[in-house]
Amino acid sequence: MQDTKYIQYYLYKHIPLSKAMEVKAVEASKNRVVLKAPLPPNINHRDTVFGGSASALAILSAWTLVHFRLQHEGLNCRVVIQKNTMSYDKPILSEFVATCILDDNVKWQRFVKILSSKKRSRIVLNSYLECKGEKVGYFEGALVAIII
Amino acid sequence: MQDTKYIQYYLYKHIPLSKAMEVKAVEASKNRVVLKAPLPPNINHRDTVFGGSASALAILSAWTLVHFRLQHEGLNCRVVIQKNTMSYDKPILSEFVATCILDDNVKWQRFVKILSSKKRSRIVLNSYLECKGEKVGYFEGALVAIII
Numbered sequence: 001m002q003d004t005k006y007i008q009y010y011l012y013k014h015i016p017l018s019k020a021m022e023v024k025a026v027e028a029s030k031n032r033v034v035l036k037a038p039l040p041p042n043i044n045h046r047d048t049v050f051g052g053s054a055s056a057l058a059i060l061s062a063w064t065l066v067h068f069r070l071q072h073e074g075l076n077c078r079v080v081i082q083k084n085t086m087s088y089d090k091p092i093l094s095e096f097v098a099t100c101i102l103d104d105n106v107k108w109q110r111f112v113k114i115l116s117s118k119k120r121s122r123i124v125l126n127s128y129l130e131c132k133g134e135k136v137g138y139f140e141g142a143l144v145a146i147i148i
Numbered sequence: 149m150q151d152t153k154y155i156q157y158y159l160y161k162h163i164p165l166s167k168a169m170e171v172k173a174v175e176a177s178k179n180r181v182v183l184k185a186p187l188p189p190n191i192n193h194r195d196t197v198f199g200g201s202a203s204a205l206a207i208l209s210a211w212t213l214v215h216f217r218l219q220h221e222g223l224n225c226r227v228v229i230q231k232n233t234m235s236y237d238k239p240i241l242s243e244f245v246a247t248c249i250l251d252d253n254v255k256w257q258r259f260v261k262i263l264s265s266k267k268r269s270r271i272v273l274n275s276y277l278e279c280k281g282e283k284v285g286y287f288e289g290a291l292v293a294i295i296i
Contacts, residue, residue, distance in 0.1 A: 017201055056201070
């Protein structure tokens, strides 16, 4: 996978909202992407994290995993989000972290196999949000990749 | 309801991401809130609207309706999003609009009745996203109000 510096550069260049949110890429491997963001640019009227920011960070973590893992495997694709659910379980009072984990290799292989044969494939990923080590939100999203 | 100028001022002041997204309040009545945002600050790597921005605008439209309608009815509450689903049905290629409609007065009255008696209540709202008059996305979110 590309290193976190490159990923952050890519996000800032192509998705300006990630820069406005001051997203930082903390970790990126083929099975795990961790992004974080500080409170101030993502604050709401109650001095906690705005739900839109929480949701956006979770989406970015899943999108980053799929986009860069496909690129790493030599598949040049358009990756877009199709649908998601998000639960905001606790108020987020400071810096927050989104972690997307995909350790089911069978699921990934099936996704790539369909992508290679049909030029289009769909995968469902999960991310969770944490603040100070406590789980504060949960995301599930379906992403679609299309070979270009 | 407060006028759109005040709502926009309030959003920019308290939710800085709404300013970064260049959200504009187009219409605000007790049954309907319309917000819009331009493409450039919300663009993604494919020159369409980033899913996180689409989701954030939809959340803001629902939140704005509940927050300002409660305020208008003299109920000073904390309003937060608890859960949402979002579907991104078509790529959004330019300025996009989120419309939250609540014309079910029985639903609102029930929400307010529980809020008044239990100091806490939950309401499910829907918003849709449009681009050039075409529906491009759909949001459903549960918001919780707590009397402060």
